[in-house]
Amino acid sequence: MSESETENRIPPKKARSRSRMSIDDKTNKTLKDLDVKTPEAIGELFAELSLALDSERQHLIGEGASDDHERAQKVKALRDRWLARKGGQVSLIDENWLKKAPKELKPTVGRAFNQLRQQSASVETEQLLQDVPIRGSATAHPETTKAEFGVGRPSVDITLPGYRRPLGSIHPVTRVMREIEDIFLGLGFSIESGPEVESVYYSFDALNIPESHPARDEWDTLYVNSETVLRPHTSPVQIRAMKKHGAPLYILCPGKAYRHDNPDSTHATMFHQVEGLAVDTDITFADLKGTLEYFAKKFFGDKIKTNFSPSFFPFTEPSGELVISCVFCGGEGCRVCKESGWVEVMGCGMVHPEVLRHGGIDPERYSGWAFGLGVERFAMMKYDINDIQLFHQGDVRFLEQF
Ligand code: FA5
DSSP states (O other): OOHHHHHHHSOOHHHHHHHTSOHHHHHTSOTTTTTOOSHHHHHHHHHHHHHHHHHHHHHHHHHOBSSHHHHHHHHHHHHHHHHOTTTOHHHHIIIIIITTSOGGGHHHHHHHHHHHHHHGGGGSHHHHHHHSOBTTBSSSSHHHHHHHHOTTSOOOBTTSOOOOOOOOOOOHHHHHHHHHHHHHHHTTOEEOOOOSEEEHHHHTGGGTOOTTOTHHHHTOOOEEETTEEEOSSSTHHHHHHHHHHOSSEEEEEEEEEEOOOOOOSSOOSEEEEEEEEEEETTOOHHHHHHHHHHHHHHHHOTTOOEEEEEEEETTEEEEEEEEEEOTTTTTSOOTTTTTSSEEEEEEEEEEOHHHHHHTTOOTTTOEEEEEEEEHHHHHHHHHTOOOGGGGGSOOHHHHTTO
């Protein structure tokens, strides 16, 4: 290796220290300070500047901006860094390098400077605004944004959350009805349904309530004509199911019922009932008690105590009411349970032999139990709601709580 080759490979001391300087350091010095004396060294120096300009511009484009405001700020910062009249890189080069260049190097510096000035047009505000994208913008290229909306107008931001349609929720009555169904489905019962516009025969006569019977008044309802009514309870489904399936039979009949009751906090003219019916050989009142006690504990919780009080329904004999310890006071006594500690929750009893006969089932061979409960009243106890009317008013503020 010759000496001259060695000299070429090791840069002079000043050149070495120059290579460690930042661009700003260099543009604040003269070519003389930088020990730049040859056209090659000038070429290298401007090449370095050109590279810096391009990489800073590319960096900004790659980084993008989160919105128009940020883009305008970033664009201005880069533009000013290179093109500001006072202190911009181009202006400093003009002042420190070109104007102070030795005569013999001026043409070389001038040419290189002109090239850099042309290149620096790429950091002019208008140009940069086109090139720097807004992150997440639906517009693939900011050029399109400019063409479509004009510079400065916001483009579509696909990162913004969309408009959500509010999701509905299951109505508390439906929720409670399904909960009751689930408990009985688990016991092997199946679901049965019947018409809401029902014949007088199925609503009353077949249930052992002849026309002259005073109990018809109790279930006074809306008559469509003399033969047809809006059913006042779900019990007609019992007869229809017995006729359809025969015995043995274990069914649950959820559905609407209608009565000519004055609306108040516990009465509605339309409400929901769930009817239960079990018909088999050797069915006794003990089966009824055991099943309803199991159901009440499943629905209201294990702490609930159950009891039965005598009652009357024309279609059951004997008849009763399932009574549970008050869910509000735990049996201590409160306004809801009228200080008794107990509340009646559903009518029930052993299916009357006449009713089995109307259903085409031999009462000598089969026996059965039945119950009927009001779903709204169960929901009121479950969710501590004090007005039945709330269920039917469709107020979203009430319904969205479930
Ligand atoms: C009956 O409707 C019987 N069919 C129940 C039955 C079936 C007994 C099978 C025996 C064997 P009752 O009229 O008590 O019974 O009504 C049953 C339940 O419906 C009541 O406990 C109550 O929770 C509810 N209910 C009655 N009327 C209304 C009303 N106007 N608004 C809201 N719920 C009501």
